[in-house]
Amino acid sequence: MPELPEVEVTRLGVAPHLEGRLVDSVLLRRDGLRWPFPPALPGLLAGQRISHTGRRGKYLLIHFGHGTLIIHLGMSGHLRVLPLGTEPKKHDHFDLVVEGQGDAGRQVLRLHDPRRFGAVLWHANDDGDLDQHALLRGLGVEPLEAHFSGELLFRASRGRKAPVKQFLLAGDVVVGVGNIYACESLFRAGINPKTAAGRISRGRYDKLALAIRAILAEAIVQGGSTLRDFIAVNGQSGYFQQSYFVYDREGVPCRNCSAPVRRIVQGQRSTFYCVHCQK
DNA sequence: AAGGTAACCTGACTGC
DNA sequence: TGCAGTCAGGTTACCT
Structure with a gap:
């Protein structure tokens, strides 16, 4: 499922819980989905602040000062924001725990994907422009932007x-x-x-x-x-x-x-x- | 370059 | 109740 609208609805939903917050920790419950998760991800993200979220086609982007987390939901993936301590269910593969802010306590962004066609990848700023990333390079125009016609x-x-x-x-x-x-x-x-x-x-x-x-x-x-x-x-x-x-x-x-x-x-x-x- | 096909994987449903 | 077959929102790898 998720086509552009579902990814955008997801982005709009998670953004208020992520933008401006510090990452507490990252939990990988398996090696990967379509591709291996970057094994260094927990160390790369712990203590780092999320600057903003974005989207390119069906890819959800979570931007940090030093790089971008790229998430694809495949056919069956979805993201939920849950209170810390929520028991993981079958097919919950990836958690990003963020620090609380204001009245809110710590929360977890959790990726659930039974078919495992989804992906979580990291693009460091040092690796060049994000839009030249192997997964994003060949993509066409955004249909909701002005130059689509x-x-x-x-x-x-x-x-x-x-x-x-x-x-x-x-x-x-x-x-x-x-x-x-x-x-x-x-x-x-x-x-x-x-x-x-x-x-x-x-x-x-x-x-x-x-x-x-x-x-x-x-x-x-x-x-x-x-x-x-x-x-x-x-x-x-x-x-x-x-x-x-x-x-x-x-x-x-x-x-x-x-x-x-x-x-x-x-x-x-x-x-x-x-x-x-x-x- | 463009087009066609198999492959990745689980779960829900249908029909026997 | 069980088993086999079909289908599902996506995308890449590989072959012509």
Whole structure:
């Protein structure tokens, strides 16, 4: 789960508990997830002050004076802020304990990730620019920033034969749009997900860019989507899934034209769309 | 360069 | 009740 809105909702939720605080300790309960945790992490972070949080695509960033902690939630990860002493559950792999501030006591930022496709990595300032980090280097434009546009999608797609759905998911042109929001955006823009990216007009990309922006922004306001694993930091569920028009609605009447929503597979991922509304 | 596929892993659900 | 099969929000590595 977590696509851009879920990561941003997570960031907004954890930020007040982290920014400006000192790290007490770091606890690693296993060697790593997708990649090994940096073994030196506890020593690198203990006693250091968190300056601010950020996000690049689906990567959550926790910035320190000497470097940045990079967290990815994979398919099934979530972060919670809990009172110190809360018993860890199965699949709780990583704790960042922060000092209290004001009335608040020490708290723990805890990463839970059953499938373990997530990641926790460290980028030291000495290693160069963060945006040149191996995981961030090839990423496309942030869809909620001003320079994201239909023109950008149009230009980047010329000559591409891949279906537009996979073009969006690839992440090298625009970041943060995962399977749910790609399906929903294409529906809103009225574009068939199977259409070759390179054969879509400028005007239709203008519409698609607006749809992507609007849907991501709406999802953030609604607290993201709650599927099997995503729970916001405060334990509340997001409710954007109630707003789905096509995702996970195979066979259900289209909310626009009542034709049954169709499910196909593209690049090993399910795509949901309306044959009537998306040409 | 771009495209296709397998792989990583657990858990929930379905059907027999 | 159990067992096998399918599917799930992501991304990289590797091959054409």
